[in-house]
Amino acid sequence: MARETLPVALELMFGDEGGYSNRASDRGGPTKYGITHTTIVAHRGVSSVTADQVKGLTKMEAEDIYRRSYWGQSGGDLLPPGLDYAAFDFGVNSGPARAVKTLQKVVGAREDGHVGEQTLAAVRRYPGGVGAVIREHCAARMAYLRSLTNPQTGFPVNGRGWTIRVIGKDPKKQWADQPGVIGNALRLAANASGSDVEKTQTPPEAGAKADSRDTGLGEVLKKPEAWGPLGGLLSAGGALFAGNGPVQWLWPLRSSQASASGCTTSSGAFARLGDVQPYLSGRWRCCRRPRRLPRHAGGQRRLAAARGARRGQGRRARRSPSSHHESNRRTDQCSGSRSR
Structure with missing residues (x-):
């Protein structure tokens, strides 16, 4: 349905995920074009790759990996133009399942990590149309990024780059304002040809992988599903000391x-x-x-x-x-x- 936006989405992605990096604050490890060494291993079907092999990743192979492992899993072939790009960029940065579940939570669909008829129907029914879904989806993405409070690989060290990437504004006011993911997604929603999108420039930390393992304990305990295992542990402890x-x-x-x-x-x-x-x-x-x-x-x-x-x-x-x-x-x- 929205395959026509894929070439535009890829060009924008290479702007945010450009070149080789291997930063200590990035959980992804050796990465090129936003594709980690573990993704390359899975794509090539080998046991491991060296840092030099990651550096040798070509743009053509990177496009193939994006098509096979990210675009479709993020709902790119099903979601409306603009929203497909927003979910795709989120999926590359944090995993397709995380991107789709966040979208499903925004529109009130079942959070199973797969875009299907129920998710598409919920998107169509959403008040304000696709533009409103894009804004809320990007806002939910920023909330997720802020919950990654690990001081070594989370928002404290990568938050500025992630913010510039998603909303196009530098918290320190040192980078000029840009459309960001949200601005370009809204432009694609208005014009799927992508003739008026703007390729953004982001700092290196914008490409750091946003991993849920960096979520702080306080944020975990705010989620009702996190209390299930903890409640079971407390109940077991209480039964042990109160029973026979x-x-x-x-x-x-x-x-x-x-x-x-x-x-x-x-x-x-x-x-x-x-x-x-x-x-x-x-x-x-x-x-x-x-x-x-x-x-x-x-x-x-x-x-x-x-x-x-x-x-x-x-x-x-x-x-x-x-x-x-x-x-x-x-x-x-x-x-x-x-x-x-």
Whole structure:
């Protein structure tokens, strides 16, 4: 449908993604024309490529890679003119799936990363037409770029270049205003021939890959889907400490039993790992009693032996000198009351 805009989109792309680069602040590593070494490896079907091989990438091969791996996956053959270029540029910079999902979120379609009939229908129904979709899509792209807060490879070091690339304005006012992706996309939407588009000049950091791995923790937690794994982890931890699992019968101390046995560990505290062994051998009475052993061969005999050991310790505790004197004192009091 919008294939006529592809040659124009490619020329604009080579303006934003020009030449070879291998900057420390770019997660893409060795890159030429915006195509990383890993993309070249996948396209050529080889195990690896050297930096010199990346430098030797021709413009013709780069165009072929763009056609095969970015244009179609970003919806270029289906989306209206102008919007196809905006999604294509976003896809080269951050991945086609990210570009399409952002578009789907803007228009209220299902975010599956693939442009289909539902996405196209949502674009057609969007209030304000294609121009409004382009503006909102570029605004959502800038919001995504600002969420990449990694100080080494995120917005703090590449944000100025990304801003010039997308909206055509330099935050530091050192570069002249340009149409940017948003301006040229709007021009293509008005005139698909691309006769009035303007090739932009951007700083080197404009071509740095915007990777979601650079997203800050604060931005991740703002997304509802991020709370699923975290909520599961918290629930599991709560169940572990509140239920009847091994933590309850091995480590926590009962305050009443601890005070009665003279245990020095405070109530509610955890016993040292080395204190667990005496309990397992039946000589430690500060913790809760363990669950019943499985009913396998010999299990009942071991359970009976453990219970016998605990009962034996209880008898020794009752026969201690302090307990014996206390028992004699109560007996003397009782006999005295009867004699009176």
